[in-house]
Amino acid sequence: MPAKPVNPDLQKERSTATFNTREFSVLWAGGEERFKEKKALEKMFLEDPALQDDLPISYLSHKELYEHSLRKACIIGEKIRKLRADGEDGVDTYNALLGGSLGAAILKEGNPLALHYVMFVPTIMGQGTMDQQVEWLSKAWDCEIIGTYAQTELGHGTFLRGLETRADYDASTQEFVINTPSLSAYKWWPGGLGHTANHAVVVAQLYTKGEFRGLAPFIVQLRDSDTHRPMPGIDIGDIGTKLGMKGVNNGYLGLKNVRVPLNNMLMKNQQVLPDGTYVAPKNSVLTYGTMMFVRCALIRDTAQSLAKASTIATRYSAVRRQSPIDPNQPEPQIMDHTTQQLKLFPQIAKAIVFKTTGDGIWNMYNVISGEIEQGNLDRLPEMHALSCCLKAICSADAAAGVETCRLSCGGHGYMDCSNFPTIYGMTTAVCTYEGENTVMLLQTARYLVKVYGQALNGEKLVPTVSYISDAINQTKFVNFDGSLRSIVKAFQFVAANKTRIAYEQIELRRKQGHGTEVAANLCGTFLTAAADLHGRAFLAQTAYTELLALSREVSPELAEVLKVVLELYLVDACLNRIGDFLRFIDLTDQDVTKLEVRLENCLKRLRPNAVSLVDSFDLHDRVLDSALGAYDGNVYEHIFESTKKNPLNKEPVNGAFHKYLKPFMKAHL
């Protein structure tokens, strides 16, 4: 609870809410128990003075920030140890502390130990034999060793077969000899690799008996366990400053004739025998599973980014007053400008829809990965296609939404004390990592085109693409009556037609003599457009199904609000792709105007609950870390407080005046 009285404009907003924010907060947290756990964790971590910053980290140099981050990462690590000793099993807790909101509240530019917990340990668990797990896990679990995961290289990312790092097995000593054959083969990007980790899982091209065997993971010791000096043959360091994730200590790694014992290759899936005989893996489905898992998790993260950004911008827009609407009236809260509402409210709606979709696809992932474990791979391609395009769409929309929120706060959004720059840095990164967005859309599109061919052949399609068969049997979309259901159906019809066009364009180019792959490349922009609409149709459908289902479970007051959110989301999504709608569905100018007026109407209906909706996201002030977005709404006071911490302001006259400015000003006198 805030110590200062709440800004009266913000107080007024809260008093006019038509629903109970706590009801929504509990729902958002995943139920009463989760809600209480969240509050307890926040208390434990955010009230610890050792984890608070006297000086905002934006004032630190890169080197200072690293040292600061490592200090806090070790405190968090120590707390995790204690929690574990107390019997806390921890998976949710670790996620919250390392990747989630809570982690971001403590180390907003990332944790240099995070990859140890979320990649190094899980890789050993997933790819090590039982014996290897016994050998390495206890050390890793206790943080006796700190590891990271080194796969991407300076010159190679998406295309794994292009990796250059190589491991040659030397049967005479039963060792692998690992080398970085060129500059572009340097490992690049792994978090914590720079100066933190002393071990890494290094992914390399395996050669045994002089033959190439494909990629394999090796545990490599990078630094001496006592002195932390780089081991012989290891060239290692920090890759430098970045747009965001500034505290992560992303590193580079070159290896020169680094020898590791046979047993350092993780051998659960493939083996090298002492004599160099290679035993190939049975299948590579498991890797798909991990990637899907990560992408599903990222969809939830994008919802969290939007929740943060929209909370800050909405609270600020309730407090900030500017530009009279009626020249005879005082300046209104800027949230009363319709143009401002159009910037903010769709982001709130997207936060809710992405969260709902993220939860939904998470459940779907669990069902399907259960099926996979039982050897049923039927739904794997469908799930893969869906997770790819949703990762791309949600991250791109979230990044754009964060910037829309920032820009809606005018100049003040540009200040680091708004926290928008950091939120953007973290959010836009999702567009690139774990599968670059365009690559993701192309993967989805390849699936869609294949499925389209099956549908043409009359084959029955799996649930999430069955709308394609429907559209093939329906040359014209009828009955667009503007109902939410018909908007969802129209989205599917439009998506099916975008896939049709991509399919037809590829066929056309094949008939012109191009091979399938070249034809697909020529049609790249048709393909990404089809995948985009597939994902958006799924989002529309999920929003419709899930939010209506939810509204049947909650109080009538909250149900009303959720329905406005749903309508706003769908009408806005439709208008954002109106070109595609008009292309495939007979709509008149007046129909479009009607949708636009309806959007305006949705904004008006959401307006009284805007602040309470973002309050319901229940983001702790430390999570928001924003002078513009604090719960108490004392925006100008918080901004002003932040300037008092600025090291430049600790001295009335900066030394550079005497050194440079005064001599310059007096030079001609």
Add this chain to the structure above:
Amino acid sequence: MPAKPVNPDLQKERSTATFNTREFSVLWAGGEERFKEKKALEKMFLEDPALQDDLPISYLSHKELYEHSLRKACIIGEKIRKLRADGEDGVDTYNALLGGSLGAAILKEGNPLALHYVMFVPTIMGQGTMDQQVEWLSKAWDCEIIGTYAQTELGHGTFLRGLETRADYDASTQEFVINTPSLSAYKWWPGGLGHTANHAVVVAQLYTKGEFRGLAPFIVQLRDSDTHRPMPGIDIGDIGTKLGMKGVNNGYLGLKNVRVPLNNMLMKNQQVLPDGTYVAPKNSVLTYGTMMFVRCALIRDTAQSLAKASTIATRYSAVRRQSPIDPNQPEPQIMDHTTQQLKLFPQIAKAIVFKTTGDGIWNMYNVISGEIEQGNLDRLPEMHALSCCLKAICSADAAAGVETCRLSCGGHGYMDCSNFPTIYGMTTAVCTYEGENTVMLLQTARYLVKVYGQALNGEKLVPTVSYISDAINQTKFVNFDGSLRSIVKAFQFVAANKTRIAYEQIELRRKQGHGTEVAANLCGTFLTAAADLHGRAFLAQTAYTELLALSREVSPELAEVLKVVLELYLVDACLNRIGDFLRFIDLTDQDVTKLEVRLENCLKRLRPNAVSLVDSFDLHDRVLDSALGAYDGNVYEHIFESTKKNPLNKEPVNGAFHKYLKPFMKAHL
């Protein structure tokens, strides 16, 4: 010329160009003479070792960056002094050094002295009487005093009448007493205000004889000219870290009973007599002039941002290889992926079109401001409306384009050594300063709606909006034959219809009983959409007219390339607003597919000249300051070099290991 051999892929690109890059470079610079001047300035400034950085500034703390920036700013100031002493009149040179590419190459996060040159001095020139100019200008010109311009307040930006700072005239001492009555009245944002300037023009609400008189500018001494300590009653400092413009020393200022002599009010336009009698200004048109001037200049800046970003991304895309198109072939240059071309080439085209439009509107501004000086204000509203929406559109498109270029470079674009984060920070700022973009669009829209009413009354419209009359007389757009001319005409038809809808929606709400201003606010999103299309129609028209005119003046080879650029720009612009086209013009699904195939075709035709086009922008490696975008294309080498400068990498083991990590790792042993 680069010392290292050029990357062979980049060399190959250059050798396949179909036109002479120097011809285009000269054109881009504004003629042979300007081209030579540019080269001479680059030599003078960029080869001076005192103006080079050993350490990339992204590694500095905020305080260090300020001191570093002030040092360089003083060196630049000294050089400007010398140039002036040598008889260089300087306006272009100052602009290049303080705001342009050259300035950005020396001080990429901005110059804390810039506002002294570009706002303080010009304000005295524009608003001071002859006597005041004599008194202040020589001191300011010689940098004996350093000034800034303080208008915006913590709680007040766009709406100037809302400013709170007040100046009360005390006739007994012939002084003004200036006060900051509240926290939200603190001056906020002025560059150099924090610790650099010792004077400022402070804009305040003027009261004389107890009566309110409106805004007036006052010269206020902020700091002692010798000790640089803040003067009595002055509360001053740096506002803190920001998304960009990190070296500008943006400051805050509170005034408590600060007394300045009568003559410190700039009195060219309005006067206060010694007894407190107030003489009001004749008209406020001159202020409009300055704002238009600045906005026209900003349009050129956005072209420069796109030129920089597209140069970096295009060169990188020629060097980077990834993901085979044909699985049997090696990884291609990523520029061969059609999806990558769609990211890059439209940004190149926009850079050229925005530059052309910026030049065109600059000439238009000069003509119209000449008319204004002769008392002819006829074209002022038209010019104002145009400069507002173009500022908004070009800045928004440029910021989005920079991000598209950054994302097209994958993870490497996220590193500061790519220079994208800085370019984005500088570019997105333009969306907010000198008129926030939504406010700008609303200003344009208000003009359009007024003009629409005039057209309905049969009044003759001025040239840039005459298409509205045409559309009123034409219920249906016929003859969309896909020619470039018909795309331009269609853009105008669509724009006119967007204005029609905004007009009709306002009328509808007025009939429902709302006042005009409230009705306009309700229709805010219709209004901004209309202004957006107005600006885009103007850009399409200008691109068409100017680039075709240009192509008649240049070699046939260059003319061919310019025509491809024009076609790409227009087809892409049309597809980006295809919803509006389909709404008002009868186009079929097949028509749209045809446009999409044509876009693909434009990309293919531009492909062989892409690198040479960006080479023609002739951006010095220091201006680009990018490991990804250097002329020699040795991308991986440059990235690697940048890590060698990283202070973290100067020690094999960081001190934080001994302090935090080792105790943590060994805690349980």
